[in-house]
Amino acid sequence: MKAENMENPEIRLRLARDGGTRELFTASEFAHFCHVDLKTIHNWADKGEIRHFRTPGRHLRFRRGDVLEFLRKYGYPVPDLLRSGKPRVVALDDDPHVLASIRRALGRRFEVTTFQDPFDALVAVGKLEPDAIIVDVQMRGLDGMRCLERLAAFEVTSKIRTVVFSAQLDKRRAVLEAGASDFVPKGDVAALREAIERLTAVDRA
Numbered sequence: 728m729k730a731e732n733m734e735n736p737e738i739r740l741r742l743a744r745d746g747g748t749r750e751l752f753t754a755s756e757f758a759h760f761c762h763v764d765l766k767t768i769h770n771w772a773d774k775g776e777i778r779h780f781r782t783p784g785r786h787l788r789f790r791r792g793d794v795l796e797f798l799r800k801y802g803y804p805v806p807d808l809l810r811s812g813k814p815r816v817v818a819l820d821d822d823p824h825v826l827a828s829i830r831r832a833l834g835r836r837f838e839v840t841t842f843q844d845p846f847d848a849l850v851a852v853g854k855l856e857p858d859a860i861i862v863d864v865q866m867r868g869l870d871g872m873r874c875l876e877r878l879a880a881f882e883v884t885s886k887i888r889t890v891v892f893s894a895q896l897d898k899r900r901a902v903l904e905a906g907a908s909d910f911v912p913k914g915d916v917a918a919l920r921e922a923i924e925r926l927t928a929v930d931r932a
Contacts, residue, residue: 750856752794754787760794761803778886790886792858795928813838814858814927819848820892821866825913829861829892832916833923845869852884858927859888859908861919864898872898872905879906888926892919 752760754768757777761768768787772779778793792814798805816837818829826841833839840855842848845868852860860878864871871891878884888908891898899910909922 750791752789752791757789757794760798760806780886790858792927799928815840815855816859816861816923817842817848817852817855817857818861819845819866820863828916829919832920837923852887857887859890859923861890861892863893863913864891864902865893865895872901875902875905875907890919890922890926
């Protein structure tokens with residue numbers, strides 16, 4: 728198909744100027760990355776082949792992590808500007824030592840914000856718009872399973888990857904069915920880092 732967006736100087740200039748700090752991309756910019764036309768992007772979106780959402784004006788928008796995941800899945804080259812920046816991660820646990828270990832494991836590659844209070848975390852998610860959330864299913868003051876179900880139910884938060892980091896190994900199947908993207912046994916921060924890297928499509932060091 729005609730790659731009409733590939734040679735669009737306005738798109739090239741805009742991406743070169745602020746692409747490294749961008750979290751959302753337009754259909755035209757996505758088409759530029761894939762060397763295809765806008766019709767192809769709309770077809771992919773309609774078929775559910777790329778995660779996306781629409782603005783109130785019905786314009787397509789794509790999150791950085793979703794674009795990276797798509798490019799790598801189908802073998803497209805990843806532009807340098809998409810490799811820059813740090814994906815945002817919110818971690819929620821009532822144990823400060825667990826949160827400290829998460830910050831140490833993820834801090835170099837991710838922008839990590841941690842919370843001990845579940846209500847503070849849930850309020851902040853809307854503002855921070857993280858790429859991923861790390862949560863335990865058994866914490867004081869929070870029904871973890873209910874939390875996963877509610878995150879998966881709303882359009883805005885359903886696009887956020889959720890990793891359950893828990894010692895409740897018998898809950899693995901249940902949390903995945905409730906909408907979690909992955910389950911990692913608590914204490915295995917190396918596996919947690921690998922899961923977050925995979926789900927946010929960052930290059931591994």
